[in-house]
Amino acid sequence: MKTWFNKTAISRTALTAIxxxxxxxxxxxxxxxxxxxxxxAQGSATDAITVYNAQHQELxxxxxxxxxxxxxxxxxxxxxxxxxxxxxxxxxxAKSPADVFLTENSPAMTQVENAGLFTGIDAKIQSQVPxxxxxxxxxxxxxxxxSTVFAYxxxxxxxxxxxxxIMDLADPAWKGKWAASPSGADFQAxxxxxxxxxxxxxTLAWLKAMKENSKAYKGNSxxxxxxxxxxxxxxxxxxxxxxxxxAKTGENSKNVALHYFKNQxxxxxxxxxxxxxxxxxxxxxxAEKFLEFITGKAGQTILQTGTSFEYPVASDxxxxxxxxxxxxxxxxxxxxxxxxxxxVTDLMTEAGLL
Numbered sequence: 001m002k003t004w005f006n007k008t009a010i011s012r013t014a015l016t017a018i019x020x021x022x023x024x025x026x027x028x029x030x031x032x033x034x035x036x037x038x039x040x041a042q043g044s045a046t047d048a049i050t051v052y053n054a055q056h057q058e059l060x061x062x063x064x065x066x067x068x069x070x071x072x073x074x075x076x077x078x079x080x081x082x083x084x085x086x087x088x089x090x091x092x093x094a095k096s097p098a099d100v101f102l103t104e105n106s107p108a109m110t111q112v113e114n115a116g117l118f119t120g121i122d123a124k125i126q127s128q129v130p131x132x133x134x135x136x137x138x139x140x141x142x143x144x145x146x147s148t149v150f151a152y153x154x155x156x157x158x159x160x161x162x163x164x165x166i167m168d169l170a171d172p173a174w175k176g177k178w179a180a181s182p183s184g185a186d187f188q189a190x191x192x193x194x195x196x197x198x199x200x201x202x203t204l205a206w207l208k209a210m211k212e213n214s215k216a217y218k219g220n221s222x223x224x225x226x227x228x229x230x231x232x233x234x235x236x237x238x239x240x241x242x243x244x245x246x247a248k249t250g251e252n253s254k255n256v257a258l259h260y261f262k263n264q265x266x267x268x269x270x271x272x273x274x275x276x277x278x279x280x281x282x283x284x285x286x287a288e289k290f291l292e293f294i295t296g297k298a299g300q301t302i303l304q305t306g307t308s309f310e311y312p313v314a315s316d317x318x319x320x321x322x323x324x325x326x327x328x329x330x331x332x333x334x335x336x337x338x339x340x341x342x343x344v345t346d347l348m349t350e351a352g353l354l
Contacts, residue, residue: 135337140276166267
């Protein structure tokens, strides 16, 4: 999905943090599907790879620039959204020009995995990423993570009035008081976790209640702005929208605070951003090097010190100090390989949300 900051810029601090791979040329990130090749590469054309990128564009561009600087391997990015690119890869099949696929959420990865199009992750990459941030199948790997939160208006709700569980938002007492962006990949990833944890009947009942109780906005940043303006009391979004706005002017979040459900609640879901190598890739060695770099110390440090405010998940790189540590989120344990995007859209359609 599109983000409030157009998958924002990596900070200068991030650029200087990576010894040996610094001095990045931050290319401006263009339209959603325009290819952009890395510059300054020394590798041969046979090493070059194409990455279908649904991650934050400028974060991925920083990864690409550092990777090319270190290895000389050229990278061409084709930017888009999770489902847009997963569906494109499946349609292209064995003829896809993609070597690597990067997403914001897991369901798009499982969609491509279920189509049998990933080759699997080698042992070196697996050793860099803890098992809880990889699917059990090891057909792809986690590269980053984001936490579900209930963003609420501090002038309208006290802490005592906050929902104990995301499931509480189905109560008629919340009618007209909360918001979400149901058409977005972020929210649908949260529902996919609920489906895995609570089952189909409970999830469908919750979605039908959501149809009655909630207001729909297009995009998490828009939903947060509605909370800030007092249009609704709260919204289910990902954490980094608030941190990104706070790091800038705070204009769209000055009245907003974040509530973490914790207690392994479905509302405490931590969504894994994924990376995988396509089985059809003719440059698999280069593609694996790219994923190894992203999940290595240098790549994860770029994520840690940048302004996307996502969580590093690999190579023992800690989160940005401003974030609640991952271990303190008390997230539910969900195998990313079991997240079912098609079933989610079917249930949301049945509930009248799509």
